[in-house]
Amino acid sequence: MAETALASPPVEAQPALPTGFKKWIIVITAITAAIVELIDISIVNVGLNDIAGNLGVTIEDVSWVVTAYAIANVIVIPMTGFLQRYFGRKNYYIGSIVLFALASYGCGLATNLPMLVLFRFLQGVGGGALLSTSQGLIYDAFPLSQRPTAAAIFGAGIVLGPTLGPTLGGYIIDNYHWSWMFYINVPIGLLATYLSYTFIDKKADELNIDRGSIRIDTLGIALLAIGVGSLQYVLERGEADDWFDSLAIRYLTAATIITVPLFIWWELRGTNEPVVDLRVLKNRNLTLGAILITIVGYGLFTSVLLFPLFAQRIVGLTATQTGLLLIPGGFVTLPMFAISGRLLAKGVSPRNIAIAGYIAFGTFCFIMSTYNMDATNSYFIWALIIRGIGLALVNVPLINQSVSTLEPRQLPTGIAIVNMMRQLGGAFGVAITNTYVTQRSAVHRGDLVSHLQPGDPLLTDRLNAISQGLMSRGINAFEAMSGAYRNLDLIIQKQALMLSYLDTFRLAGLFFVVSFPLLFLLKSKKMSAEAAKAAADAAH
Template sequence: MATQTLALPAQPTLPTGFKKWIIVVTAISAAIIELIDTSIVNVGLTDIAGNLGVTVEDVSWVVTAYAIANVIVIPMTGFLQRYFGRKNYYIGSIILFTLASYGCGFADNLWTLVAFRFLQGIGGGALLSTSQGLMYDAFPPSQRPVASALFGMGIVLGPTLGPTLGGYIIDNYHWSWMFYINVPIGIAAVMLSSAYIDKKADELNINRSAIQIDQLGILLLAVGIGSLQYVLERGEADDWFDDRIIQWLTVLAVIAIPAFIWWELRGTKEPVVDLRTLKNRNLAVGSLLMVIVGYGLFTSVLLYPLFAQRIVGLTATQTGKLLIPGGLLTLPMFALVGRLLAKGVSPRLNVVVGYVAFATFCFIMSTYNIETSDNYFIYALMIRGIGLAFVNVPLINQSVATLSPQQLPTGIAIVNMMRQVGGAFGVAITNTYVTQRMAVHRGDLVSNLQPGDMLTTERLNAMTQGLVARGMNAFDAVTGAYKNMDLIISRQALMLSYLDTFKLAGLFFVFSFPLIFLLKSKKMDAATAKAVADAAH
């Protein structure tokens, strides 16, 4: 009986021609719109806050709700696919994501928007988690590295294109179109998925009564990971442990996460997430490295637009346009990585190249200043694109290459969850570090401004005279000059804090670099590659 079960996935005929590429386009599109929505609203928070009549701090819940839902759903993917069937789960998730997107655009108050963003995050987590399995099913084992590379484009281009698209919409349309744009894509994806995606053999006769639901495990996972994600997302904005909600949710995370680990390892025979797979060295090491990759990806997506707009003075549209050359370069780089993997080049070597490139990007950005030209940003972002192409797909493949077929669904879900958690840690660390370093740099700059200092006096006099020349009276001109000086100091301090944060991100890559050599270098055989296809991303 066991032999028949293992043989079943190999039986269906691979899609060819038009059907194959329809599946590819559908899977990549679904992954891209999910990942775009992790970052697209970042550039529109100010507009959303003004339109809904709330503060920017309150509207950041729009980002937090989506992230919490995402990180809860992703590790449960394997169980949810077994219970509902992959095709049903995938289509249902697209429908939920699409309806929630429409609800987000239609929302006329903050908490309605937050509620729909949470539902959007639940549907979106499934899109990311099942699309890669569909991609693998469309290719024979020998071409699955190419499938990984194609899908990897979506993983990287989504967060990259998010600020670009969001900036264009904010500058030219109403913010609601950041959500409405998902609706036609979602409708098309539902129609194409229903028509062209086939059910696997184990989906045809699902006996749900025989599937034990790990209710306590799901509860502990949702409470523990959800609380941790909230603390990381909202900590800096809410003054960390000075806030009662942060205090209580930290306690919940500290209790629920260890309890979840114990329950999944010892308390149940049917865990919702089989943590025993982390005994595998490649998966454990790869998960740690994926935290760093998620940290680098999400930190760069957060920091670059802030630096370009708040320091250099670019518009949202200009900031987005500078991402385009790097994104275009990433496409052939993913194709190159796919070919290298298909020809047997060590995935570990690819990861090394990607790590070096990404660290280089961080250190280059840490040298920029207020007068940095567009070309220098493009140069750095192209290096970032190369790094992401070389590190992302090879690292995912190598993390699960030594797992058994039965362990792959859990292994891949864990790797993807760790990337999301790494992104959450990255945002939290970035916000906290920028605030702390800005205070330090401001203090240093102010300490150099002495009342009797000739250069300081000359600068203030020049500012005063300039304001008087514009028609301001002498008393107000002096006050305005001091205010302008204060703004200049604050901007300089902010710039230095951003540079420090880029350097910190680079150091994370440097210090974690030795972990790459703990990965066992193994190319996936055909059977394992097929099992990855059946896994939920």
């Protein structure tokens, strides 16, 4: 990031704060755009089975629909500050809405997986800007004394988006074609474009932009995109392609090994205007916070991906039923978000609040790792409520602690790194989850089959029972016995898949256990009023 971007900006005359109808139109427009962006992170999860079946690909392949969106977010988030300064915030915001809407339309039209993944990536490019820029617009609609109100409104949107996503996606999957999960963004995008153009004013620094003086670290961006993209492909396709037996895996592993260190060197030594100023990672709290936020992102995105698959493929719930199970946890999160803010305002240590949230997340993973095919909806609801409590307690306090010891001029970069690491943790979580599920499913299938011995009375009774059931439907004895063996194979596959899901929840819980001591290494420091204001401004 440019050095000039890190310095305290000069005080400029700004337009008066919006009031009345105009103020709330801006707030509603911004929060709607942010919610839509967050909905699209999770809306496809309950529809992965339908999309995979319609496009003729596997669940592991179609997970790229989720991963492409997340990686685009990761790349765009640290670039948002540059792009706002270059194009002007209003122009960049409107352009991002238009890109998001057009890419959503392209996703709905997609007839094959590569086309869908491409448009999801472009959708993620536009969506990454919507989240951070919307936050800035909401903050700017309120005076400094009412920033807690602005934070609460935006926080509610952050919680509401992931809650509505699976529910809305489930309803669409059960009643319409999956493409409508994307088409619904088009009219919302058109309305948001009109309202933004009509009601959002340009700030003083947008009126006379000197683009010649603004440099973008194109090499740093390229190295970041290549490194992250190559690593993601290796994680995603490694298991399916037999790892290093695949030429593509070998090449992309080499690309990761080369570009990631080169990116770090370039950002630290090769340029005076890095896209991500990694020098701020010398701050212990920021480094520890970035690691912990990565773990939280991993756990969050893993649960968002894995729970719908477990509920639908193992328990047999519909997409709508799966989405409805997420609602209680989401609505519990809303008041917990407010409680977390009140505790911080009263001087409760952010580290202690984050510890409570971290424990709640770990508890959720443990509970989910104990379920079986007979699990009832109430079990899921209670587990998801605990997850929602953890989500509310861990995010804001952990971000606060991560940047609390930074100098005000370092806050924009620090917040960008924290946001980037949360998204990156989620992207890696999706890839690791798919690889681990595939690997563990094969292991469990082998173990289960090894217990099926010819002549075993229990096995013989089970096969005879299935065969008799088929014969009662008019199937002859030979075909009935063949069908019994096929049914038994399907039962084994389902059991192996369930056990692999439980293992994956245990793995996520293990990440929380191993990283838990890092929380106690964080320096517990309350942000100064100056730093808090700078953090609020830097958040957008």
